[in-house]
Amino acid sequence: MRNRLAVLLPAWAWLLIFVAAPAGILGAIALAEADPGVPPFRLAWSTAGFAMLVADDYYLGAFLTALRVAATTAGLCLAIAYPMAMGIARARPDRRVLLLALLMLPFWTGFLLRVGAWIGLLRDEGWINGLLQGLGITDAPLPMLYTEGAMLVGMVHAYLPFAVLPLFAALLRLDPTLLEAAADLGARPAIAFLTVTLPATAPAAAAAFLLVFIPAAGEFVIPELMGPSEANLVGRVLWQEFFQNRDWPVAAALAVALLVLLLVPIRLFQRLEARP
Amino acid sequence: MxxxxxxxxxxxxxxxxxxxxxxxxxxxxxxxxxxxxxxxxxxxxxxxxxxxxxxxxxxxxxxxxxxxxxxxxxxxxxxxxxxxxxxxxxxxxxxxxxxxxxxxxxxxxxxxxxxxxxxxxxxxxxxxxxxxxxxxxxxxxxxxxxxxxxxxxxxxxxxxxxxxxxxxxxxxxxxxxxxxxxxxxxxxxxxxxxxxxxxxxxxxxxxxxxxxxxxxxxxxxxxxRPASRFVARFLGAANVLEGRAAQDRFDCPDAGITCAGAIPADTVAIALRPERIRIAAAGEGPNTARGIVQDVAFRGDDSLVLVDLGGGTTLRVAHPEEGGPPPARGAAVTLAWEAADVVPLAS
Missing domain, CATH: 3.40.50.300 (P-loop containing nucleotide triphosphate hydrolases)
Known part of the structure; x- marks a missing residue:
């Protein structure tokens, strides 16, 4: 019993200091009143911050945009991850390690560096426009950066490995004789994929979707640096409220609302993970 | 067909x-x-x-x-x-x-x-x-x-x-x-x-x-009628004896036995099924052998008897239940078989 306590103590301490305490502080700020001083709030028992979220369509719009962009990102990741994961799962075991390492390689460079690289490629004076104009294919630069497309490219690039890894694990477990049985019974490869591979790996696909969707819903850096100025995702709005408007109670209320909203997919993910 | x-x-x-x-x-x-x-x-x-x-x-x-x-x-x-x-x-x-x-x-x-x-x-x-x-x-x-x-x-x-x-x-x-x-x-x-x-x-x-x-x-x-040593061994673990073919007989010098029968000249070994070998009271000449019972395993409808012929050769003999109790371990026995049960193997 004492041993168990000793083992669990650091974990509980960690949770207390880095999860419970910040959440408590956040909750307290969300319920505080805005104040022009330092810090910019006065502890109180006010629901004004939350009332603001409901009253102003701007915040509801920010949530909906974030959910839409996160769902699109997760969907694109899934579409790209399936063929990648199948390729890796079917590769020779020694090559599999190399392919997985290549998949993780971008994570070894800084996140901002990768976003910066995309900006360098996509901006008006960037590599792609330079090449297109240099070859005489276009006269004027194509506006690529600061579009929703650029934002999605950045997001998909950042989150793709989260989708590939669970699919890879599920495809590796998939019995290859199932596909042979499907072929034997008259299914062409595409039909066998739709009728056998896809349903058999559906739980992993759902997990992959949520693993991308959950962090993407709160993403703020990529929309800020690569997205159009009108793309007011909740993460971005939250940042603006904290650092530009200095309305901490509204910002904290936004953070709490986002957390509650994401608890639904997180719970879904846990149930999928718990399945045998 | x-x-x-x-x-x-x-x-x-x-x-x-x-x-x-x-x-x-x-x-x-x-x-x-x-x-x-x-x-x-x-x-x-x-x-x-x-x-x-x-x-x-x-x-x-x-x-x-x-x-x-x-x-x-x-x-x-x-x-x-x-x-x-x-x-x-x-x-x-x-x-x-x-x-x-x-x-x-x-x-x-x-x-x-x-x-x-x-x-x-x-x-x-x-x-x-x-x-x-x-x-x-x-x-x-x-x-x-x-x-x-x-x-x-x-x-x-x-x-x-x-x-x-x-x-x-x-x-x-x-x-x-x-x-x-x-x-x-x-x-x-x-x-x-x-x-x-x-x-x-x-x-x-x-x-x-x-x-x-x-x-x-x-x-x-x-x-x-297995065609080769491999087939004879694979199907029911027949006894395979190496030796030399002569006129209408096959000599196995290691086991010290001679099989008489229709033996083609290209025969390199013979197969003898365990259930075709009898434990006889006595006998001599071709298609017989003498040996010591090495071990006996009861299998239900018969007993598998391992008989050591000397010279590194062991014959597997299936002794049916209706033939009475099998010989005890260590007993000296005489084995006999019919010329028709000798299967010549060409490879």
Whole structure:
């Protein structure tokens, strides 16, 4: 019993200091009143911050945009991850390690560096426009950066490995004789994929979707640096409220609302993970 | 016998390994055929080539006279029952059986009646809504069988069909397989490593060794007249004695025995089945031997007696129960056999 306590103590301490305490502080700020001083709030028992979220369509719009962009990102990741994961799962075991390492390689460079690289490629004076104009294919630069497309490219690039890894694990477990049985019974490869591979790996696909969707819903850096100025995702709005408007109670209320909203997919993910 | 399937000089390599070495084979209409062999004999490769999962490096595979060696598996009128059964885990029993019919675009009403017939045939009516994980091993095997049979294949491939079943179920399932084969009129080609299974079920058996056919023929023929040392040893562990052929006799100098009979000049060894050797009261001359009982193992309907002849030779003798109690360990015995039971081996 004492041993168990000793083992669990650091974990509980960690949770207390880095999860419970910040959440408590956040909750307290969300319920505080805005104040022009330092810090910019006065502890109180006010629901004004939350009332603001409901009253102003701007915040509801920010949530909906974030959910839409996160769902699109997760969907694109899934579409790209399936063929990648199948390729890796079917590769020779020694090559599999190399392919997985290549998949993780971008994570070894800084996140901002990768976003910066995309900006360098996509901006008006960037590599792609330079090449297109240099070859005489276009006269004027194509506006690529600061579009929703650029934002999605950045997001998909950042989150793709989260989708590939669970699919890879599920495809590796998939019995290859199932596909042979499907072929034997008259299914062409595409039909066998739709009728056998896809349903058999559906739980992993759902997990992959949520693993991308959950962090993407709160993403703020990529929309800020690569997205159009009108793309007011909740993460971005939250940042603006904290650092530009200095309305901490509204910002904290936004953070709490986002957390509650994401608890639904997180719970879904846990149930999928718990399945045998 | 009209040939349904004919393999001509089929060769298949996996890297440096020669899996099939210019193999020729003919399988008749409505025949129950067994491909027997140890691991690495090429029997599974041959089955996978017939199913279409592997392409031969050279040679032709003719089904009804048409070369199908390059036809993909989904376009072949051949179906397979997998050793692991390979049931689709996310589908019910009925959906598993319906899978092939759906791919073929069978009308709904016809499909439903064919599924019901196939499930009734394997004794699984009423299991339509079950999932594979809710079935026993034997039931899974029946679903796999129904899933193949519902396609009405002219050629059904069975990969170790009894391999995953326990002993009691094997015998019953074996008889059921034969009944199904007669009922459907399809040719069954079974891969097995178990010689008893092959001999019991098949109309003809091909024994494979190193990617070649060592011998092919009806079970009784290859059992009683093995063509080589390998066949004799593989089928029922016959005694194989090395020696030299002479005029109408075969001398085994190591064992100190001589066999008289019709021995061709090219004989390099002889086979003697354990159940053809009698423990005699006395005797001398050709087709007898003397030795010491090394060990006795009771097997139910007979006892296996190991008799040491000296010179490093041990004979396996099956002593039937009705022949009285077997000799005790250490006893000196005389063995005798008929000239007709001596099987000359040419290789």
């Amino acid at each position: 009209t040939a349904l399937l004919r393999a001509e000089a089929i060769t298949k390599r996996f890297g440096p390994t020669l899996a099939l070495d210019a193999l020729d084979l003919e399988i008749g209409q409505g025949e129950f055929f067994a491909l027997l062999g140890g691991s690495g004999s090429g029997k599974s490769t041959l089955l996978r080539i017939i199913a279409g999962f592997e392409t031969p490096d050279s040679g032709r595979l003719l089904l009804d006279g048409t070369d199908i060696a390059a036809t993909p598996p989904w376009a072949r009128p051949v179906n397979m029952m997998f050793q692991s059964y390979a049931l689709f885990p996310h589908m019910s029993v009925a959906d598993n059986v319906a899978y092939g019919l759906r791919r073929a675009g069978a009308p709904k009403a016809e499909a439903a009646s064919r599924i019901a017939t196939a499930l009734a045939m394997v004794g699984l009516s009423g299991f339509e809504r079950r999932r594979p994980h809710e079935l026993s091993g034997g039931q899974k095997q029946r679903v796999a069988l129904a899933r193949s049979l519902v396609m009405r294949p002219r050629l059904l491939l069975l990969d170790e069909p009894l391999g995953a079943l326990d002993a009691g179920l094997r015998e019953r399932t074996g008889f059921e397989l034969r009944a199904l084969q007669r009922e459907t009129g399809a040719a069954f080609v079974m891969v097995t490593h178990d010689q008893e299974e092959a001999l019991a079920l098949a109309d003809r058996v091909a024994l494979l060794d190193g990617g070649r056919i060592a011998q092919v023929g009806p079970p009784r023929e290859i059992y009683e």
